[in-house]
Amino acid sequence: MNDSATNTTFSPALLYLNTTVLNITSYQNSSLLAVTNATTSSTSTVTQPRPQTNSTLATFTTLATLTTLTTTPAGTLASINVPYMAAELVIAFLSTVGNLLVCAAVGFNRKLHTVTNYFLVSLAVADVCVGALAIPCAIMTDLGIPRHNLYLCVLMLSVLIMLTQSSIFSLLAVAVERYVAIFMPFRYHSTMTPRNALLVILITWVLAFLIGLVPLMGWHKTPPGDGFCFFVSVVEMTYMVYFNFFACVLTPLIVMFLIYAQIFLTVKQQMRRIAADRGGQANSEGATNIKKEMKTATSLFLVLFLFTVCWIPLHIINCFLLLCPECYVPLPLLLTAIILSHANSAVNPFLYAYKMKSFREAFKGIFLCCRGSGEGQDHHDDGRVATIHKS
Template identity: 40%
Template sequence: MLNRNVSLLMLMAEITIALASVLGNVLVVLVVCVNRALRNTTFCFIVSLAVADIAVGVLVIPLAIVISLGFNTQFYTCLFLSCLLLIITQSSILSLLAIAIDRYLRVKIPTKYDIIMTQGRAYVAVCLCWILSFLTGLVPMIGWNNLNPQGNLSSSNEIVCKFTSVIRMDFMVYFNFFGWVVVPLSIMIALYAEIFRVIRRQLNKRAEATCDRDRYYRKELKLAKSLALVVFLFVVCWLPIHIINCIDFFCPKCKLPKFATYVGIFMSHVNSALNPLVYAFRIKRFRATLVQITNRCMLCKTTGPTPFNSASLSHPSITTADS
């Protein structure tokens, strides 16, 4: 009876997170569409991340619930459904990496940034992130899976669909975690460390700094802190399930409670609902537009058009969202 109550609570929590992820990230996309000042390359990547988080609420969480029920299906059907989870997760990581690279270029080469990072190239980068996510996420479909490893599984027979019954744990640890989580996150950490170093150095140049230049780097510092917080939350939410996978793989005799696995999976889903909160509380212009949308759509208030400051600062290539 206790297990049934716990399962019911987990199910309700998952449904709540799914709804919050979809609603919050749809608002992120809507805010960027409404406010022209946010339609820059950085928010292009943020929209890509929001789309991935919407997919978590629409696809990943429902699929995770269905797979946890252990329904009977063909091997490759179950494998494909499991690969969809990997694809969407990978797109989030690559979107975060693209955001970090974009911010690095903005503070490292501000005078050449607009020439190098055009809107068209940002769209191409987003497409490449998703293509790479599909390619890496579908790797188990071409052979790195649990089909007939010891002659006990067949693609023609029905199996009880479980993630671990079709996805090999060495794939999850070596390829997915070490190759496509640890490496991108390490690059992100290094990029943000360099971003903060460059900004601090520029802000310390009081003698040669103009008012506009100082304001530019202060804005960049605030936005970089917000985006670094998004990366930090991603690490906090996704690390538990990957640590559990590593323990299962490297220490098969170490028996972890199933509840720990459920909590790890749940934490990974929670991450998709947190990003809109970071934008709303940390990015001033985003928050102002969100309030306008809320007043207009939910409170039936008429508001003026979203303010757009087209004036650039005297520092070259300065067009960034307020933080």
């Protein structure tokens, strides 16, 4: 009853849709059984001279009800949720296109070749994979695909876990890089070299890959007999809560928030000290550099804050589902949390364009180049295209 009637989903985020439909189905089963039992009791009271026939009828009615509920194809339940799937496809498109634009901006603009931006590119690559791989796989597993292939199923269900972990490690690398830039400025250029940044990115992806594949190493449930690839039927909730959330998500987030808190407090104290030394005028070169670092740190902290806002609700609901199985969670709330978590992959390019002038100018340059190259086919004498390419 539980496995076959569960609405199929994918990823730690989509786990909650599975569990909710499971709870709703169980509730419907209980209600129908209660009605069946009530009908059976009533029939037994009226037809006491034929107890054996009524008992057989009651058993047949109960079995028929359970058979109808448990043999309903999972795809039937999933196909009803058209708005949810449409929202997933829109997020997948925005995430893929937007983060590819971020990678192109850093790749083609030498001014953006900084260690910080290398880590942001790593974050963008993870978000591109969410849009191009994870969400399409989520739609596939929503239909129970692949079937009767446990290892491929667990591998697909682990993709978003791996990508989410890579995003967290990239954000942690950005926070540490900002910490070194502000608290150890004389050692920054010798420590935060492009080579070291690429090495850190490689390490973060390897660690994220290993953490995401822990279920494939054996920490998973025995699949149901029907062979459908359901997240809730395959992935252990203890892994999702105790290992993935508490150890691999919550702990790095706490460390990052402490780093940014110390950065903001220290920069504020330095600004006050410079203003006091200058008699209330903080227009020196040091103050200008500090303001620039503060602005950059604020923008990057906003990226971290949005990531936390988008993902923590799902993890909290996950904890409720594991630690309080009898607690009822409304389906609309879960769907909102799922969409919110996936939307985080699409929001960062908009944030960069709004908060960071260098990215905004790079995006404009890319759009103008694309439009200029298209117009140049018909207007060869347009000097504006040459100017753009020259710049």
